[in-house]
Amino acid sequence: MYSRALRPCLITFQVHGRHFSSTKQNNRRVTVIGAAGGIGQPLSLLLKQSDAITNLNLYDIVKHTPGVACDISHMNFPAKVTGFTGPDQLKDALRDAEVVIIPAGVPRKPGMTRDDLFNTNASVVRDVALAAAEVCPKALVGIITNPVNSCVPIYCEVMKKAGKLDPNRIFGISTLDLVRASAFIGQAKGLNPKTVNCPVVGGHSGVTIVPLISQCQPAVSFPQPELEKLTKRIQEAGTEVVQAKAGAGSATLSMAFAGARFAFALIRALNGESNVIECAYVMSDVQGTKYFASPLLIGRNGIEKNLGLGKLSDYEQQLVKAAIPELKANVATGEKFVK
Structure with a gap:
């Protein structure tokens, strides 16, 4: 039953080409939460190369996040890149976002399970959801933060408490x-x-x-x-x-x-x-x-x-x-x- 359905999942990344997306529209606001990390930096670099993105907001708690944004902004693609850092700037980074991708959190190390990451990363997802409920409740949200199996329910429960839950807009990226x-x-x-x-x-x-x-x-x-x-x-x-x-x-x-x-x-x-x-x-x-x-x-x-x-x-x-x-x-x- 998936022969027709799953083919559109395939995409071609054109690293030296002009864009990653075949869409002719160029009006999307995207925010990456955790943009200065090991996933966030290459993810942001890939997103910058899409002509379909007008504004790319990069947020992380580390001080050099604006530097990451500055670095990526020098790539000759249209998206305007802005860096945000610290809890006080989280809402500004998320405001009016249409797509939010969340790779924030600590990574796994040898001997660690995804559950070992829970206490730290659960707080990160909760705080992002609290801010998003206020400034971009209609965004399509993709959660990478591990453990995904627990972090997606956290995000949904926070949105539910805020009266802003739309489960059709919240995805765990598998x-x-x-x-x-x-x-x-x-x-x-x-x-x-x-x-x-x-x-x-x-x-x-x-x-x-x-x-x-x-x-x-x-x-x-x-x-x-x-x-x-x-x-x-x-x-x-x-x-x-x-x-x-x-x-x-x-x-x-x-x-x-x-x-x-x-x-x-x-x-x-x-x-x-x-x-x-x-x-x-x-x-x-x-x-x-x-x-x-x-x-x-x-x-x-x-x-x-x-x-x-x-x-x-x-x-x-x-x-x-x-x-x-x-x-x-x-x-x-x-x-x-x-x-």
Whole structure:
């Protein structure tokens, strides 16, 4: 059921070209929260290269954030880049934003789980939501901050308390799982990974990451032992990067790429492009977990339709079943933090 739907997820990044987006409109205001960090800087650089963005606001708590904005502003692309720093400037950075991307927070280090990041990063997401509820409640928001499975519920609960919740506008960016699935499947099958599209559902950590390889385009198949090994690699790819960097950080560059891809999808939807479809972790009743990642049809006002999971293989049904308890616990942790 996804043959037509998921193809629009594929985008081409033209690093030396004039733009990343095919849209002819150039009137979008985008804010990056955490713009001076390991994800935020390359993400901001990618966003600057889009002709579809008029204003790009870069916010972080560190003092050199205006310097990052100044540096990126020297690139010969149209978007006006402005830097903001410190809690006192958070609302100004967010004011009237149409798209907000949040990679803010501390990164994972060797031995850390996403849950270990919770106390620090939960406060970051709460504070951004409080400010956004006041100055840009209608923005389409993409949350990268880990643990995504808990941080998206935090953002939604804060907006609910403020009387500004529209769950169709709030997304947990799980795009990196799709990017990794495409890369790994392409490598395994000798395919150009840009032509591979595999939906990934569930959540954005460990066993909650469920690649639907049976729905991959082009169609691929693996012997069961190889399928299980590939699935585990997709689920644990973040740890693979953390270990490979040997204490120097987590996935930043690939996450920036994935975050930019999702931001451009939101902008294309805002500009009226039809059939914009991406997987994301959102408030959902698909599996009775309150939040769940699945393919979504996105329009001017956010989610137009949750496309669900489609037909699952027996193995994928087992993976979804294993993900449910973890997801429910993650969601409960996020909601408890706000209460």
